[in-house]
Amino acid sequence: MEPTRISIRFCALDSDLTIASSDGVLFKVHHKNLEVHSDVFASAEGATRPENGDEIVYLSETSDVLDLLFQYMYRQPQPELKDVEFSTFAGLAEAAEKYVVYSALGWCRMKMEESATTHPLQVLDYAVKHGHVDLANESAQQSMLSSVCGVAEAMDILEPSTFKKWILFQERWNKEKLEFFSIMVRYPEDIPLLQKCFAVPNPFRTFRKELEEAGYRNRTSRMITMKFIAEDTNCDSKDVDI
Template identity: 30%
Template sequence: MSDGSSKKTMSTIFCDPTADVLFESSDGVLFRLQSKSLAITSAGFAAPEKIVIDGQPTKLEETAEVLEILFQFIEPPSDSREFRYPSIIKLTAANMFLLAEAAEKYIVFPAMSSCVTAMHFLTNHHPLRITNHAYKHGYKDLLRKAFVVSLIQPDLGLVATLLTSPGLLAKWLLHYSRLRKVAQVGDSWFKEKATGSWDFYVLLILVPDTMDGKAPATNASQIFNDPTADIILESSDGVLFRLHSKYLSATSGGLSSPDQTAIDGSPAELPETSAILEILFQFVEPPSDSRNFRYPSVVDLESTQLFPLAEAAEKYSVFAAMSACATAMHFLTDKHPLDILNHSFRHGYKDLMRMAAPSSLHQPDLVLVAEKLTTPGLLAKWLAYYSRWQKIAAAGDLWFERMAKDYKCGRLFASWTAYIRHCTQDPGQPQLFRAAVARTSSKFTEIVCPYDDSCECKKQSGLIKLLNDKLANMPGFDEL
């Protein structure tokens, strides 16, 4: 390159020689992107002062590691990326917050959405950082959730280090001080009865407003009704949506296909309801100032909306909606294991599938299992998985039976009963099998064992070894 960039490293992903925008990271890595993609998926890079198209790289403050992730939310994902935006679930906390800050700085809509979705479920893990991010960028619902948890942080030095947004630290300390005064009133009452910290009084539940997913009262969408739009789509309940084909082709891989859209003035009919499409299309058209340059949040959607939205997002390959829904599901596997297992199996989210499968075994109603696991081949796989866990639990049961023949120990029988109850209530959780053994071996101490240390009721090491051997040979759900 005549610009001297030949000595620099070029990104292995963003290296298209036909791209008309060139960026350089703080550590000297070059990225080539299409200006048309920047204009559609961001409002920060699209500004003239943010990009240069004369061959000279525009230097950015972020590292190549962060930009490599961020830019994958800008360029439409290709087949090599499975038509998906990157998952942020496995990012370190440091990288997630750096990515979130860069997404807000350059207003990269899908990256903003994915990061904030994840943060809603991580307030207990990173309350101060999330409080700082939410306050700085105006995410009020997220701020309410994280702020309460952040008040339990006893290290005020750490608080001062992490709450860097102007005005936030003073506000935090004011609230902290007020809660301490409330706690002192309670402490004076409990003075002779308890020594608990004031933190235990901070048991507040703030429920943010839920997203309005009801169908519009008229037969035309109140949001998507631009008369200059060249595509008209109609929901199953008769609501019309006007969209621009240029956005459909840039933000989705399904709606842009000829058989899914009509441009002759007649609407293309879609099987989804207007409630679902109203949310989905907000991930297609670039969010405007009236929407705070943000995609909608899926965090507070009911399951009756989240899963139809996720299915529609996959069906039409709406990249940002796919990312937001999959991110949310990673934190909901205990709450909706069967729905998430069905979705992840159908669309090939292996990590999500592995997370949901163990929790799905808690469902004792096999009729409901059959109703939920509708993807071809999934129910048979689930039953095989269920059967393998039953065999592991049964192996522990047989171990107790053998021990009981040699030792008529009441404590051993009590542990046996507790183990069976545990395996019935919490099957499919390998760490819980061992936890059950650990708990039962130290439980029932009031029951006197008539034998010496030869009785397994005290440590149950044989059972632990048996379970460890069985679990070591247990394949994952995706390996069956």
């Protein structure tokens, strides 16, 4: 899209770098600021110089995302993210990783961790793409507990390679869960606890202590610590298949 307006926040008359968002907004920024905070933006040093005819650097991010991203590159309070829509924030997190904006990376990762329970598939896609192993494992588990994380949603959100691993993880999770509950139902004294487990999204964490005291320590631990790419196979007492 051809630029149609200039950013209200980033419109400095002495700017030496002009960047256009995917939705047609121009950002008049200072190369020095971007260079200090991002190795990637340093490569745009020759753009928008007078001898280059006021060349514009076109980026794939939206204006909402760039407006947040550039705020991390100036001496000012960092932007407040609590009221930012997740889709915009997810775009910011991707941009921070893509352009290696050091001042934003930590905040974005922390916010993504907080979003693992509400947007597990999106967080999983981000975590796998950028090598955040612990976050990938946590968000994969959270996706097993969400009623809106079906196969269709996963196929739409995840990269093909991640989707394939997610399907295998889902099969493993459901198999372990079914085996767990199938063993519990064989013990009359455990039926009340089993009924409680059916009533909550994540019984393995909610009733962890009770499950461990009932003799399911290893199986409970296996469900809680199941990795997106690994599986624990330890067994004990009632954990042994009958």
